[in-house]
Amino acid sequence: MKEVLTNPTAGYYMNRDVFGQTGDFITSPEISQMFGELIAVWLVNEWTKCGRPTPFQIAELGPGRGTLMADILRVFSKFKIAGSDFSVSLVEVSPYLAQVQEKQLGPRQAQEATKLPQGSQHYKQSISFYGSQVRWYNHIADLPRTFTLFLAHEFFDALPIHKLVKVDQGWREVLIDLNREDLTLRFVISRDRTPACLYRLDNESREELEVSPQSLIITQAMAARIHQDGGIGLVIDYGHEGDKTDTFRGFKNHKLHDPLVDPGTADLTADVDFSALKWAATHPRTFEDWKANLTFGTVDQKDFLTRVGINLRLEQLLASCRDEDVALNLKSAHKMLTDPMEMGSKFKFLALYPSVMEKILERYPPPGFV
Numbered sequence: 001m002k003e004v005l006t007n008p009t010a011g012y013y014m015n016r017d018v019f020g021q022t023g024d025f026i027t028s029p030e031i032s033q034m035f036g037e038l039i040a041v042w043l044v045n046e047w048t049k050c051g052r053p054t055p056f057q058i059a060e061l062g063p064g065r066g067t068l069m070a071d072i073l074r075v076f077s078k079f080k081i082a083g084s085d086f087s088v089s090l091v092e093v094s095p096y097l098a099q100v101q102e103k104q105l106g107p108r109q110a111q112e113a114t115k116l117p118q119g120s121q122h123y124k125q126s127i128s129f130y131g132s133q134v135r136w137y138n139h140i141a142d143l144p145r146t147f148t149l150f151l152a153h154e155f156f157d158a159l160p161i162h163k164l165v166k167v168d169q170g171w172r173e174v175l176i177d178l179n180r181e182d183l184t185l186r187f188v189i190s191r192d193r194t195p196a197c198l199y200r201l202d203n204e205s206r207e208e209l210e211v212s213p214q215s216l217i218i219t220q221a222m223a224a225r226i227h228q229d230g231g232i233g234l235v236i237d238y239g240h241e242g243d244k245t246d247t248f249r250g251f252k253n254h255k256l257h258d259p260l261v262d263p264g265t266a267d268l269t270a271d272v273d274f275s276a277l278k279w280a281a282t283h284p285r286t287f288e289d290w291k292a293n294l295t296f297g298t299v300d301q302k303d304f305l306t307r308v309g310i311n312l313r314l315e316q317l318l319a320s321c322r323d324e325d326v327a328l329n330l331k332s333a334h335k336m337l338t339d340p341m342e343m344g345s346k347f348k349f350l351a352l353y354p355s356v357m358e359k360i361l362e363r364y365p366p367p368g369f370v
Contacts, residue, residue, distance in 0.1 A: 001160040001270075002214075004263045006093055012264055013094045013158075017065070026254070027154055028236075028301070028343060029068035032333035034317070036071025038308045039234070042368060043072065043149050044079050046232050049364060050357070053230060054085040056147040061091045061140065061218070062155035066101035072151075073105065077130040087133040089122075089143050098136050102126055105134055140221050148231035150222050150352070156272045157237050159218070161210040162196035163248060165189060171197040176260065185260040200279075208245040210270050219280035223293045226354050233281075233352030239272030241298065247271035274298045274350055281352050294358060296351040296369040302344030304368040305337060 005012045012018065028035040043058065063069055069088065076082065088105070092098045102109070106126045121142040122135040137143055163174035173194040179186045199211045222233050240247075250257035252266035259268050278295045314334045321327045338344045351366050 040075035066104035242275030
């Protein structure tokens with residue numbers, strides 16, 4: 001998965017725009033501005049609940065085209081959140097998508113690494129339309145140490161997985177092999193245990209499962225930052241609570257695609273195991289790393305968006321709309337985002353908080369989750 005998606009020269013994400021109607025899949029921010037606006041309001045509300053600490057940053061992992069961040073920054077500007085006390089950090093490994101994000105978020109051409117001060121952790125920087133600094137990073141570990149609002153929308157589903165199956169001899173890993181007769185790829189089962197078989201399997205009742213060590217490492221890094229520097233995390237993705245088995249698949253032209261056919265031409269994805277992310281968020285890598293963080297969720301997208309006001313926002317937009325086609329598009333977008341048969345039940349929301357906020361959250365639970 002990692003090689004197919006992020007190989008520097010031929011990786012699926014590295015040299016093309018894969019989003020929207022002309023790409024291979026569409027995301028919630030691309031469907032309607034309502035999605036990003038409500039996420040922004042939620043972030044402002046929770047930042048306020050923390051005491052509005054400054055300076056602070058919003059850090060998005062895998063920002064896509066930058067559409068979600070553009071909507072968030074527009075809403076932030078309405079709350080007068082901009083300037084030197086606030087910055088945007090984007091964790092993006094695709095040079096092509098970084099250029100798309102740059103055009104989406106600001107009027108100026110970004111400074112590349114060769115023009116940045118020596119020792120800079122970011123590889124590109126610019127100024128947003130609203131005056132805040134925007135910087136691009138390769139890894140979450142490179143982000144500045146400050147209060148951070150972490151955002152990961154459809155990020156974890158693209159991280160590499162290991163597939164494990166239970167056989168008579170115990171757990172074995174599903175690997176990918178070359179069929180020498182016709183030079184096609186095929187799935188095979190490892191002869192012996194592999195390092196991936198050391199995953200937490202003692203009480204596992206499933207006969208088959210998918211594990212993503214990279215997802216756990218990134219979640220632990222995010223949780224450590226939230227505990228040490230202050231912050232909040234919001235993860236949005238399609239996934240499950242540790243009950244699904246075989247979800248690895250490919251998408252091409254908005255249709256399912258065999259992941260072993262023409263690798264590099266289709267998106268590869270697997271449902272996110274939110275139970276594993278919650279375990280990682282509350283279990284430190286080292287004893288000194290952090291106390292147990294708090295997690296809320298998961299809740300379905302339809303419940304979250306309804307609770308934070310998408311119906312009211314739709315009414316406001318329709319009231320000011322004078323174009324019948326635009327009004328129909330708004331209603332259609334609302335349905336796609338909230339209908340259980342569309343995205344409403346498929347996508348889940350998970351929130352991360354530092355343990356020091358436990359008393360505050362008992363009195364003021366996070367909106368959207370209750």
